[in-house]
Amino acid sequence: MSNDTVRIAQLSCGPEYSGVQKEIYTAAEAVGAEVFFPDLSLADIRRNFRDFGLDVRSGDLKLAIARAVALVEGSVEADGVFIASCFRCAEAAIVRNELRRYIHEHSKLPVVSYSFTERTTSGTLLTRMEALTTIARRRALLARERQTGLTMGVDSGSSTTKAVIMQDNGIIGTGWKPTTEVIASADEVIRLALEEAGIKRDDLEAVGTTGYGRFLIGEHINADLVQEELTVNSKGAVFLADCQHGPSTVIDIGGMDNKAISVLDGIPGTFTMGGICAGASGRFLEMTAKRLGIDITELGPLAMKGMGDDVPMNSYCIVFGTQSLVNALAEGHSKEDVAAAACHSVAEQVFEQQLQEIDIKEPVVMVGGTSLIQGLVRAMGNLLQTEIVVPHHSQYIGSVGAALLSSGFVEKN
Amino acid sequence: MARVFIYPATSLILSDLVARFGHKPLGTALSVRERIQTAGLDSPPLQMTPDDAKKGLKWAAVEVPSGVRGRMSLFGPLIDQAEAAVLVSNPDFAFGCMGCARTDELVEYLVRRKDIPVLELNYPLDEEEGILFVRKVRDFLRGLESASPEKAS
The missing domain is CATH 3.30.420.40 (ATPase, nucleotide binding domain)
Structure with missing residues (x-):
C-alpha cells in the first residue's frame, strides 16, 4: 500500500480523561498514520459485546470489545490496531490481553497494546506506532527472504x-x-x-x-x-535462525529495553516493547559483571557453572538487584552462583513482565548481545521449558x- | 461422565448436583479445604504463596492484580480440563463466593471461549426460581449424559 496513510483503529478506555489522546494522535501523525475510532451502530455494539462473552462493567471497554469484533468480522476496515488502557486497571488489563489475543488469532491485523499513565508521551509511543505502520505499509518488503546485491x-x-x-x-x-x-x-x-x-x-x-x-x-x-x-529485528532473527515460514517467537533483551515479538512468516503479529526497570535488561548483567570483576563476555560461561537457586535475587529494580548482588557476595555465595542468579533474575523478569503478553510459539529465538550470555539463555529456556535457538551473528x-x-x-x- | 466446571467454584450445592447426576465436578471446595487443613506456615490461612500468583500468569497478564492471578492459578487448570460448565451469576455469599468481580469476568469469558456446553444461570431469589434452577441444572447434566460418547457406546 506504498506510502498511503495507514489507518489505525483505536480500541481504548481512558486516554481522553488521562490527557494523553493528543500524544497518541501526534505519534501516529509522525509516522504517517491516522488514528480512528470505528463507528458502530448501537445494535451492533450490543450484539458484538454479548457475543464476545467478556462481561465487563466499564462502558468504554464494552465499546472496545464491540469494535474489536467488528474489525475481525471485517465490517470495519483498518490497517492496524492500537489497544490502550490505563496502567493499573485490572479490568482493562484483562480486556487488553484478551482483545490482543482475539485479533491476533482471528485476523492478520497487526496489533500493539499499551497501558498508559498521564506521563505517556508521543515519543514513548513512536516506535510502536512506527512498527504498526511498517507492517501495514511494507508488507511486501517484509516478505523478502533473501538478501541480494x-x-x-x-x-x-x-x-x-x-x-x-x-x-x-x-x-x-x-x-x-x-x-x-x-x-x-x-x-x-x-x-x-x-x-x-x-x-x-x-x-x-x-x-x-x-x-x-x-x-x-x-x-x-x-x-x-x-x-x-x-520489524527489522524480527526479520533478521527469522532469517538467521532459518525459520522464515510459520510461527516463531523472537526475544531481544536489550541494553535499555526488551522486545518480545510473536512472528508469523517473518512478519510480526503482536509484540511488546518495554522493561519496567533496567533490572530486567542487559544493563543489570553489565553491572553484575562489573561487580564480579569480570568482563561481560565472561559472565555467561561463569553462570553456566553456577546454581542460582540458593541465591535470593530480585532485579525488579536495578537498585534492589544490586543490593541483592552485594548481599549475596557478602554472605559467601560463589561468583558462579551469583552470576547464575543474576541471569535467572533477568530472565524471570522478562518472562513475567513481557512474555505473558504474547503467545509463545516455537521456535523461540533469542537475539541481541545478551543472547551471547549462555547463562541467560539457559535461564530463559528453563522458564519457557523449551530449547532456545540462538542463531549465528545473533548480536548483529x-x-x-x-x-x-x-x-x-x-x-x- | 463429563468433567463439569462449576462457578462459583466453591459452591457445594453445584458440586453436589453435578456429582448426583453422574459427572465429575471441577470445583475448588476440596482443594481449598485441603490447603486450609494442610499444616504449614508459608501463608496461612489458604497456604497460597507468591508463586501461585505467578502461576496465574498463564491466564492473566502481569498487570492484572496479584489477587486475580492467584485465584486464576486455582481456577485456570480446572477450566483447561473442563468438558462442560455451569456458571451462576450474582450468587449469594452463602452459595459460594469467589470474592473478586474481575476474576468472575475473566473466568466466565475463558469458559465461554472454550468450545464446550455451558449452562448460564442467575442465582435464584425465591423458592419458585430455586426449583426452576435445579431443574435446569438437572436437564443440562442429563443432556451431557446422553451426549457423552462413553454412554452412547
Missing part, C-alpha cells in the same frame, strides 16, 4: 552500535562498538565492516538503518531504509535485518 545494515542501539555488510545472502563484514557519540560510533563500525568485507563505501548498492539512532544515522549516511527495530540481528530488507532497494537504485 551488496548491502549494509547499521544498528544504532542504546549500548552498542553494529554494522553488517551482506552480499548474495551471506555476511561478509561486521563492525561492533559501544555506543558513545551516535554518529562517530556508526562511522567507526561502518569502517570496520567495510575493512573486513574488503570493499569501499561507494560499492554498496543499498543501506538500511535501525535502532535508537536510526534517523540521525540514516540522514548522515543517506540510507535507503530507516526502520524501527521491532538489527544490522542483518536492515541489510536484508534494504536489498529491496537494490534494483531501484
Whole structure:
C-alpha cells in the first residue's frame, strides 16, 4: 500500500480523561498514520459485546470489545490496531490481553497494546506506532527472504552500535562498538565492516538503518531504509535462525529495553516493547559483571557453572538487584552462583513482565548481545521449558535485518 | 461422565448436583479445604504463596492484580480440563463466593471461549426460581449424559 496513510483503529478506555489522546494522535501523525475510532451502530455494539462473552462493567471497554469484533468480522476496515488502557486497571488489563489475543488469532491485523499513565508521551509511543505502520505499509518488503546485491545494515542501539555488510545472502563484514557519540560510533563500525568485507563505501548498492539512532544515522549516511527495530529485528532473527515460514517467537533483551515479538512468516503479529526497570535488561548483567570483576563476555560461561537457586535475587529494580548482588557476595555465595542468579533474575523478569503478553510459539529465538550470555539463555529456556535457538551473528540481528530488507532497494537504485 | 466446571467454584450445592447426576465436578471446595487443613506456615490461612500468583500468569497478564492471578492459578487448570460448565451469576455469599468481580469476568469469558456446553444461570431469589434452577441444572447434566460418547457406546 506504498506510502498511503495507514489507518489505525483505536480500541481504548481512558486516554481522553488521562490527557494523553493528543500524544497518541501526534505519534501516529509522525509516522504517517491516522488514528480512528470505528463507528458502530448501537445494535451492533450490543450484539458484538454479548457475543464476545467478556462481561465487563466499564462502558468504554464494552465499546472496545464491540469494535474489536467488528474489525475481525471485517465490517470495519483498518490497517492496524492500537489497544490502550490505563496502567493499573485490572479490568482493562484483562480486556487488553484478551482483545490482543482475539485479533491476533482471528485476523492478520497487526496489533500493539499499551497501558498508559498521564506521563505517556508521543515519543514513548513512536516506535510502536512506527512498527504498526511498517507492517501495514511494507508488507511486501517484509516478505523478502533473501538478501541480494551488496548491502549494509547499521544498528544504532542504546549500548552498542553494529554494522553488517551482506552480499548474495551471506555476511561478509561486521563492525561492533559501544555506543558513545551516535554518529562517530556508526562511522567507526561502518569502517570496520567495510575493512573486513574488503570493499569501499561507494560499492554498496543499498543501506538500511535501525535502532535508537536510526534517523540521525540514516540522514548522515543517506540510507535507503530507516526502520524501527521491532520489524527489522524480527526479520533478521527469522532469517538467521532459518525459520522464515510459520510461527516463531523472537526475544531481544536489550541494553535499555526488551522486545518480545510473536512472528508469523517473518512478519510480526503482536509484540511488546518495554522493561519496567533496567533490572530486567542487559544493563543489570553489565553491572553484575562489573561487580564480579569480570568482563561481560565472561559472565555467561561463569553462570553456566553456577546454581542460582540458593541465591535470593530480585532485579525488579536495578537498585534492589544490586543490593541483592552485594548481599549475596557478602554472605559467601560463589561468583558462579551469583552470576547464575543474576541471569535467572533477568530472565524471570522478562518472562513475567513481557512474555505473558504474547503467545509463545516455537521456535523461540533469542537475539541481541545478551543472547551471547549462555547463562541467560539457559535461564530463559528453563522458564519457557523449551530449547532456545540462538542463531549465528545473533548480536548483529538489527544490522542483518536492515541489510536484508534494504536489498529491496537494490534494483531501484 | 463429563468433567463439569462449576462457578462459583466453591459452591457445594453445584458440586453436589453435578456429582448426583453422574459427572465429575471441577470445583475448588476440596482443594481449598485441603490447603486450609494442610499444616504449614508459608501463608496461612489458604497456604497460597507468591508463586501461585505467578502461576496465574498463564491466564492473566502481569498487570492484572496479584489477587486475580492467584485465584486464576486455582481456577485456570480446572477450566483447561473442563468438558462442560455451569456458571451462576450474582450468587449469594452463602452459595459460594469467589470474592473478586474481575476474576468472575475473566473466568466466565475463558469458559465461554472454550468450545464446550455451558449452562448460564442467575442465582435464584425465591423458592419458585430455586426449583426452576435445579431443574435446569438437572436437564443440562442429563443432556451431557446422553451426549457423552462413553454412554452412547
